[in-house]
Amino acid sequence: MLEKSSAAVPKLIYFDAIDSTNSELLRTDRSLLPELTAVVSSSQTAGRGRLDRDWVSEPGSSLALSLLLRPQGTSEQLAWLTLMAALSVRATLQTLGVEGAGIKWPNDVLVQGKKVSGILAQLEGKDLILGIGINLKPQAGAPEHATSLGDLGVAVDLDSVLVELLTQFRGRYLRFATDPKWAIELSASEFRRFSTTLGQKVRAIYPDGRELVGVATDIDRLGNLLIDDGELHTVSAADIIHLRN
Ligand code: BT5
Numbered sequence: 001m002l003e004k005s006s007a008a009v010p011k012l013i014y015f016d017a018i019d020s021t022n023s024e025l026l027r028t029d030r031s032l033l034p035e036l037t038a039v040v041s042s043s044q045t046a047g048r049g050r051l052d053r054d055w056v057s058e059p060g061s062s063l064a065l066s067l068l069l070r071p072q073g074t075s076e077q078l079a080w081l082t083l084m085a086a087l088s089v090r091a092t093l094q095t096l097g098v099e100g101a102g103i104k105w106p107n108d109v110l111v112q113g114k115k116v117s118g119i120l121a122q123l124e125g126k127d128l129i130l131g132i133g134i135n136l137k138p139q140a141g142a143p144e145h146a147t148s149l150g151d152l153g154v155a156v157d158l159d160s161v162l163v164e165l166l167t168q169f170r171g172r173y174l175r176f177a178t179d180p181k182w183a184i185e186l187s188a189s190e191f192r193r194f195s196t197t198l199g200q201k202v203r204a205i206y207p208d209g210r211e212l213v214g215v216a217t218d219i220d221r222l223g224n225l226l227i228d229d230g231e232l233h234t235v236s237a238a239d240i241i242h243l244r245n
Contacts, residue, residue, distance in 0.1 A: 009166055022131040058139040068127060071128055080176070214229030
């Protein structure tokens with residue numbers, strides 16, 4: 001089971017079904033687990049998105065991964081790990097033959113405007129639980145704005161997607177562990193290249209419900225989105241809606 005992927009990380013724990021791979025790593029005694037332990041499931045009964053939203057992962061149709069990280073960077077640099085995960089998913093999709101995948105700031109991977117992957121990072125003490133969901137096949141319960149590898153004409157088994165994703169992420173993470181500034185510079189330029197958000201007119205909805213409409217111009221060195229509505233605003237946490245220009 002998952003032979004290729006098991007060789008790509010120090011430890012891989014697989015479930016056919018679980019409530020949520022992030023929850024599993026959060027409740028487990030992690031002291032005995034090596035960094036880059038991967039908890040993987042091919043379905044979740046209570047998959048979670050940000051702000052306690054649901055993440056749909058139906059049996060046989062999705063990949064749910066949570067990685068245990070113990071990053072050394074400053075808390076400000078840690079925001080980059082979400083972006084690095086999104087960049088890793090994008091590169092994985094490209095390798096598997098999916099054309100035109102892009103990143104919607106901060107944590108969605110979209111193809112043709114539809115969401116194929118989402119990322120949820122949770123900090124617990126010094127441990128960072130990095131959750132990544134990828135839709136492998138169409139799912140009855142997924143929202144209309146979801147897509148999957150199957151919808152995009154790419155039929156690929158879980159192990160092949162996972163080993164590529166782990167390899168892509170590990171490369172970026174090891175670079176981050178060795179030289180965070182350099183890793184961030186490279187990720188920023190990769191993000192600028194593959195972002196679907198930059199240059200767009202967007203509506204940012206803050207967690208408290210306030211809204212801002214303007215043009216997303218760039219990201220700063222902390223991974224924040226810069227939005228220009230006549231004045232330049234720095235946005236660290238918000239849902240972004242792409243508007244027509
Ligand atoms: C996310 O949140 O996109 C983060 C998703 C993280 C899932 C992984 S799977 C492994 C690990 N274990 C977990 O329990 N979670 C992580 P957010 O940006 O808040 O988006 C959530 C929204 O995406 C929902 O409100 C739906 O509108 C939409 N959605 C739900 N399931 C989807 C799916 N399978 N594909 C595309 N969109 C989906």
